[in-house]
Amino acid sequence: MSLDSATVRRIAALARIRVEDDELPRVQAEINGILGWIEQLQAVNTEGVEPMSGGSPVGQAQARLRPDAVTDGDRAEQVLANAPDRMGAWFGVPKVVE
Amino acid sequence: MHPTDFTLAGALAALEEGAISSVELTQAHLDGIAKLNPRINAYITVTAEKALAQAAESDARRKRGDARALEGIPLAIKDLFCTAGTETTAGSRILKGFVPPYESTVSQKLLDDGAVFLGKANLDEFAMGSSNTTSAAGPVENPWSRANDPDTRLVPGGSSGGSAAAVAARMALGATATDTGGSIRQPAAFCGIAGIKPTYGRCSRFGVVAFASSLDQAGPVARTVEDCALLLKSMSGYDPKDSTSADMPVPDFAAACRRGVKGLRIGVPKEYRLDGLAPEIAALWDQGLAWLREQGAEMVEISLPHTKYALPTYYIVAPAEASSNLARYDGVRFGSRVTEPGSDLRDLYERTRAAGFGQEVKRRIMIGTYVLSAGYYDAYYLKAQKIRALIRRDFEEAFRTVDAIVTPATPSAAFGMDEKQDDPVTMYLNDVFTVTANLAGLPGLAVPAGLDGQGLPLGLQVIGRAFDEESVFAVGRAIEQAAGFTALPGLRAGA
Numbered sequence: 001m002s003l004d005s006a007t008v009r010r011i012a013a014l015a016r017i018r019v020e021d022d023e024l025p026r027v028q029a030e031i032n033g034i035l036g037w038i039e040q041l042q043a044v045n046t047e048g049v050e051p052m053s054g055g056s057p058v059g060q061a062q063a064r065l066r067p068d069a070v071t072d073g074d075r076a077e078q079v080l081a082n083a084p085d086r087m088g089a090w091f092g093v094p095k096v097v098e
Numbered sequence: 099m100h101p102t103d104f105t106l107a108g109a110l111a112a113l114e115e116g117a118i119s120s121v122e123l124t125q126a127h128l129d130g131i132a133k134l135n136p137r138i139n140a141y142i143t144v145t146a147e148k149a150l151a152q153a154a155e156s157d158a159r160r161k162r163g164d165a166r167a168l169e170g171i172p173l174a175i176k177d178l179f180c181t182a183g184t185e186t187t188a189g190s191r192i193l194k195g196f197v198p199p200y201e202s203t204v205s206q207k208l209l210d211d212g213a214v215f216l217g218k219a220n221l222d223e224f225a226m227g228s229s230n231t232t233s234a235a236g237p238v239e240n241p242w243s244r245a246n247d248p249d250t251r252l253v254p255g256g257s258s259g260g261s262a263a264a265v266a267a268r269m270a271l272g273a274t275a276t277d278t279g280g281s282i283r284q285p286a287a288f289c290g291i292a293g294i295k296p297t298y299g300r301c302s303r304f305g306v307v308a309f310a311s312s313l314d315q316a317g318p319v320a321r322t323v324e325d326c327a328l329l330l331k332s333m334s335g336y337d338p339k340d341s342t343s344a345d346m347p348v349p350d351f352a353a354a355c356r357r358g359v360k361g362l363r364i365g366v367p368k369e370y371r372l373d374g375l376a377p378e379i380a381a382l383w384d385q386g387l388a389w390l391r392e393q394g395a396e397m398v399e400i401s402l403p404h405t406k407y408a409l410p411t412y413y414i415v416a417p418a419e420a421s422s423n424l425a426r427y428d429g430v431r432f433g434s435r436v437t438e439p440g441s442d443l444r445d446l447y448e449r450t451r452a453a454g455f456g457q458e459v460k461r462r463i464m465i466g467t468y469v470l471s472a473g474y475y476d477a478y479y480l481k482a483q484k485i486r487a488l489i490r491r492d493f494e495e496a497f498r499t500v501d502a503i504v505t506p507a508t509p510s511a512a513f514g515m516d517e518k519q520d521d522p523v524t525m526y527l528n529d530v531f532t533v534t535a536n537l538a539g540l541p542g543l544a545v546p547a548g549l550d551g552q553g554l555p556l557g558l559q560v561i562g563r564a565f566d567e568e569s570v571f572a573v574g575r576a577i578e579q580a581a582g583f584t585a586l587p588g589l590r591a592g593a
Contacts (some may be wrong), residue, residue, distance in 0.1 A: 010505040015336070015421060015467040017460055018448035021271065029485075030377035030461055030522060031468070037523050038410045044485050051483030052490055055342065057539030057564035061250070076201035082432035089563075091430050094443050 002032050100592030101126035102268040105292040106171055106325035107352075109271055111353040113160065113170050113521030120153040120160070123271075124214050127172045130269045130591025132156075133214065134241075138589060140254075142235040143175050143185055144217035159212070168332055169212035174270035175373045176261050177218035178225055180206045180315070184215075187225040188307040189233035189257075190435045192454025202305025203337045204274060211332040222261030223456045225281055225309045228528035230259025231515060232458045240289060240512045241267035241587035244552035248588070252554070255285030255528075261287040261319050268591040272320035272329050276306060278313045278506075280413050280532030281543035286319050287507035290402065292548045292574065293319035294326050295532075296564045297342030299537035301330075302337030310361075310419035312534045315452025318320075322572040323545055329350035330567065333481040346565055354568035355575040360394030362573065365500035369405040372509065372529060379506045380552045386504055386547055386558045390573065390579035398500050400546065402492040407485050408554040409526060409532045414469050414482035414516040415537070421466030421592055426455060461522065488537040497563045502573045505531050505545040507557035531559055541567045544572045555585065 003011075008028045012019040053076055076089060085092035101123050106113060112118045130147050136143050149172065156170040180186045180198035187193045201209070209215070222232040230238040230253060238259040240252040254263040258275035262285035265273050273281040277295035286293030294317045301316040308314060318329035320552035331352065336345040371380070387397050389448060429450030436449040455463070467480035496503065509530055518524050533543035541564075544557040558577055562570035586593075 007297055011464050011468045011471070013448075015454070015460075015463050016425075016444070016451055016473060016590070017454035017463065018227075019447075027464070029362075029465060031461055034413060034461070034465055034522060037411055039412050041407055041414075042477075044404070044407055044488070045476075046481060046484035046488070049484040049487050052487035053312070053483060055314075055539050057298060057490065070181075075199075077299075077469060081199055082196050083266055084429060084433065084435035089257070091216040093430055096440055096443055 003028065003035065100189050102130050104590040105167050105322050106270065106271045106320055106328055109171060113250060119148060119154040119533045120214060123170065124149050124153040124172045127216055127269060127591065133269055133590060134269060134591060138239045138241060138263050138267055139215045140220055140238055140260040140267065140269055141174065142187060142220050145184055145215060146191050146484050149214050149216050156212055156214060156550050161425050166212035170214060171271050172214045172216050173208065174217060174219040174261055174273035175205055175215050175266040175344045176221055176258055176274050176276060178221055178272055178276055178307045181205055181215070181218065184218065184584060186218065186499055187235065189221045189235060190454065191234045192427045194434055196432055197391060200305060202338060203302035204306065204333045207315050207332055207335065219264055219273055221355055222259065223459050224307065225276055225278055226458050226553050227256040227259040228280065228284055228525055229253040230256040231519065234456060237515055238263050239510050241589035242512060242554055243588055246524060250514045253288070255288035255512065257281040258319060260286045260433050262291060262293065263288050265291050265319050265321060267589050272318055272325055274316060274333070275319045276314055276316050277536065278309050278510035280414060281319045282319060282531035283532045283542055283559060284508050284528055286544040287555065288512040289582070290555030290587065291319055292323050292326050292543065292545050294330060294543040294567065294570065295309060295535065295541065296330060296567055297335065297541045299342055300334050302340040304337055304339035308384040308423040308551055310416040310422060312419060313416055323578050324352055324355045327355050349568055354571040357572040358393065359390055359576045360380060361574055362395045362569065363500045363501060364390055364395050364573065365400040365496050367400050367402045367405065367503060367505060368507045372530070376510060379509065379556065382548045382556050383506050383558065383584040387575050389577060390504065393576050393580070400496045400500060400503070402534065404485060404488045404533060408489055408537055409530055410488065410535060411482045411485045412533045413526060414478050415467030417462040418470050418479050421463045421470065425465055486537050489518065489534060491536045493540060502569050503561040504573065505561070509529060511550045511554035511556055535561050540564055541570050543570045543574045545578050545579055547581045549585055584590060
């Protein structure tokens with residue numbers, strides 16, 4: 001199955017990546033090339049197969065529950081230290097609400 | 099002997115005997131970096147002053163009789179591991195200038211064991227690539243070159259290309275690396291060194307910039323199998339900060355290297371004899387099996403029937419997870435920001451991400467977004483998760499009858515920087531032998547085993563049962579010993 005340019009635009013918008021008009025044909029061709037190659041998976045019979053989620057190999061212990069307790073915090077300075085537009089104790093962004 | 103010619107184990111012995119100090123060892127590696135890095139570009143950041151201070155402290159500690167497991171050993175740290183106070187870029191423009199306020203668990207463990215950090219190693223952007231040509235810091239050059247064509251600059255493999263090139267060129271005694279589809283093993287094979295991706299969960303992922311969380315694992319690259327064992331021992335262990343890290347005892351991997359392979363059953367997967375497999379690779383594989391047979395192991399043909407679906411499965415699962423993980427780069431909390439006058443918040447996101455990410459990263463984010471989008475999730479992502487379960491089951495069946503599996507590490511030797519760049523899928527095929535271990539969560543080690551007709555290194559891969567890195571090390575060491583791989587790259591410190 002091949003994606004048309006409107007679908008590629010929609011995906012780029014969902015991914016919050018700006019794609020310029022002159023890039024679109026190349027991006028579309030590359031994505032379609034990859035999706036075409038992936039298409040071979042439809043031939044595999046997966047009837048009744050439980051999907052594997054997470055990366056744990058067979059036989060590994062299940063993830064444990066930890067106590068529901070605060071173990072970290074009060075690090076506002078560190079959290080803000082790399083902000084591209086810090087405004088006092090906040091992250092600055094363009095005006096969202098009029 | 100030049101100080102950069104030590105193995106890691108050899109350097110530890112020399113430090114212990116007082117034959118060399120950590121300051122001398124560190125300075126020799128820094129001199130090598132100063133001379134070679136302008137060409138090889140294996141390091142994005144060199145922390146010379148910090149390294150020498152750490153080394154001096156380490157020498158003092160050894161003098162007091164307090165030496166730890168890796169006391170005074172100079173290492174390179176892949177620039178995907180967050181290092182407190184030292185810029186960490188993941189090879190991306192979007193993280194330019196990012197200085198983590200915290201240390202990754204793996205690098206902290208190495209510091210706790212006395213290691214000295216020389217700097218941050220180059221990599222494919224966000225660890226996405228097999229050639230280290232997608233880094234915002236520029237490509238890394240493989241220190242090896244073709245005997246009959248020395249002017250063609252070769253790739254070191256990827257994504258841990260800087261780590262592998264630094265170790266091969268003797269600009270570090272070892273390095274941290276990460277492997278999501280082959281990013282430790284393929285560059286190790288291309289650069290003629292050893293590298294292991296341990297079992298998923300063996301090393302904590304805390305503080306490692308995330309690519310595909312169900313596949314990412316940290317591991318070491320070094321010049322010998324034993325050196326990898328020493329590093330992995332320090333890097334491993336349960337970490338409450340990573341819910342997928344395994345609460346398992348960490349064995350003495352170096353001791354396992356000396357076990358031998360007598361009586362071990364070695365699986366030889368028939369599906370890995372790909373159509374068109376290079377004759378040199380097939381011959382090296384046969385040679386490796388013969389070496390193991392001579393040392394008392396038994397070869398068993400096995401079948402891993404879903405092998406051919408592994409790469410396309412990976413190229414659904416990994417981009418899907420990447421699209422989710424990389425959503426955090428929004429130009430608001432950290433990293434770079436790009437806006438135009440009048441940009442609203444959405445425009446800020448879109449411009450920041452368009453300018454901050456490279457082509458391959460954007461491609462994968464968009465593929466991942468598509469396969470997770472409403473209406474396509476079942477057809478792509480869920481289907482891939484089911485095939486992943488079948489691939490894992492293939493291995494489970496095989497490991498009922500064998501103790502380890504031996505395959506080629508890569509389908510070719512290192513290629514030229516301008517080769518294989520036209521079509522993303524051609525580049526993806528580099529990981530055909532390595533990606534299955536990531537999907538199944540199993541340990542895989544690459545070990546240098548010979549040279550091709552042009553004098554370039556070729557590697558073999560050993561895959562083991564979950565949490566049985568010990569057998570992997572035993573088999574890897576047996577191959578290494580039989581191969582007697584002593585060839586050296588043309589570009590190296592102390593040469």
